[in-house]
Amino acid sequence: MAELHSLQIEVNGQKQQRSVQPRQHLVDFIRNDLGLKGSHLGCEHGVCGACTVELDGHIVRGCLTLAVQAQGCKVRTIEGLSEDGDVRDLQEAFIRHNALQCGFCTPGMVMAAKELLQARPDATRTEVREWMSGNYCRCTGYHAIVDAICETLAARAQKGTGQPTDQVNA
Amino acid sequence: MKSAAFDYVKPNSIEEVFSLLRQYGDDARILAGGQTLLATLNMRLSEPQLVIDITGLKALRGMRVQDERLHIGALVTHTEIENSPLVAQHAPVLSQAAPHIAHRAIRNSGTWGGSLAYGDPAAEWPCCLCALDGTVHLQGPDGARRVSATDFFQDLYTTALEPGEIVTGADLPVSTAADWYGFDELARRHGDYAVAGLAVAARFKGTVAQKVNLCFLGIGAVPVRAWRTESVLAGKTLEEATVEIAVASLKAELDPLPDLTHAPATKRHLATVLARRLLTAAHASRSAITA
């Protein structure tokens, strides 16, 4: 029934052009059309957070975003974020605290935490827990994840790494 | 799971939207933030023929203060409201409520207009707008109209929106120095749909509450204004004894609907917990100011 739409999109700094079905959501596009498997699908209705990716600078649920909605936008996945090194300190803290076991939730966790680090650099532990409550983990019991994030916040605060930047939708 | 197939269009004009709605009727769905719609489509709880993306309608963006009222366009996202200094100054109850809406990633996409148009009983914006006696702006092929918030939400997921119309925005009276606002909700986990929530908008003279608007979410099929209790509180100082009178009044006035896991009695109790919290906080705040 549906005709294909031509999609121009920049993913992890690379311009891509594909034809997509309107019904295809962003993570299916990223995984299947672009072969980037780092973004995961858990519930596919927006509650588990495994699909969290960055769209024009802020995190979104990739499963609740149509690929065609990202026309002309810049997307960053966990692969791109890792390469850019923005949260190298957070990722190292994750490893130190054993904040990942099977790793399925981890890309989403790192994405969500990344925006916390930007927007709430002085978050308390309670605020970290509230912020991260949109990402589910079945393995770790969450404390190690929260520990890693808090440690990163503290380390950054100590280093004085700049002002909070809360990027909002254009 | 995956959505069924549909056609997608992103009109540049509102007239095109109306034309498509007229053509497709309920077989077309409006897409703004998509945080409710796309979840529904992914679960195949709806299989429309056409999805109409209205995010190209720039007139529906933006917030502004005009004639003592704050106007918020339908396409403004929850995060924009959460972060807005304009909102913090002129409608602080919205700033207080925003962090309770789902989670950050959803707030970055979900919209003010979408929340109002669906009118979920547990949604924050319909409750806040009713507490503030705000006004919803609608537009259809026959023109634009306005409906007061308390008239707009009519029944479960039923609003004054006629087929072929869309929500273009809503406005509300701006805060003054005499006003106090509070919002709180109770959910099993942060970000879950609230079991009960309360938005309070009160106008004081010293510590005397001249008017107290109490609006509950999650208690009925629509936001519930506790009219009787509001009149009990009018002209009173909100010290402990008065708060307990208000709580007793709420217990008599509220007739909550149960949900899957909460009996009406539980909801009624939780509503009074919130009332106690917020009314006490209001009194403490006003006492500190006038002390």
Place this chain on the structure above:
Amino acid sequence: MELSGDLVISATRAQVWAALNNPDILAACIPGCEGVEVVSPTEKTARVAVKVGPVRARFSGRIRMDDVVEAERCAMSFEGSGGAAGMARGQSQVELSDEGQSTRLRYTVQASVAGKLGQVGGRMIDAAAKQMADQFFAAFQKHIAPAVEIGALDSGSPRPASAGGGDVVDAPSGSGPLASSEPGADAAPSPAHRAAGRPSGQAAAPAAADEWLRVKWFVLGSLATGLGVWIGARL
């Protein structure tokens, strides 16, 4: 989910009983109903288009009557499938008693919704069932209560509803085809009252009005077709 209600209908017990068993009246009163078929004196099937918030689901279901005491009481069991959306099933008990010239109808319903609709819509089921029942009984009252104006043709919005009037806009999620609930009359002020007042509840009077509308549209359609054919022939 459990629901119960108690309402008075301005008709005799026999009339109310007959109406409750009349598939055409049921089809007209059940919100979103697209048809009711009689399988046997104690069994019916129904198709209902359910529309609650963002959800659109079509349920096809079966209603069975047991413990029937004519014009007095019956127990009903129902189950419906909503395709990908899930399933609904339940029981209800209905009792009729005389109240002067009118009839008191008491009912209880126990229902459950399974599948995705139950999972995602679980918190809505009570509210949705209540809304559906309110709408059903509001329409039912209008259908069988005697004082209905034929002149209701041009009032409200005469959407040319198809026969059987299943044109209701706001049907909630499925507790099955005949989920009955609270009466509209004594519910809390705004919601049920407004719900009952919406143009969607098909009243009995516009049966005649509907017919007239259908004739009008048919004539218009024929004229338009004739004109089109005439123009086409000329090109």
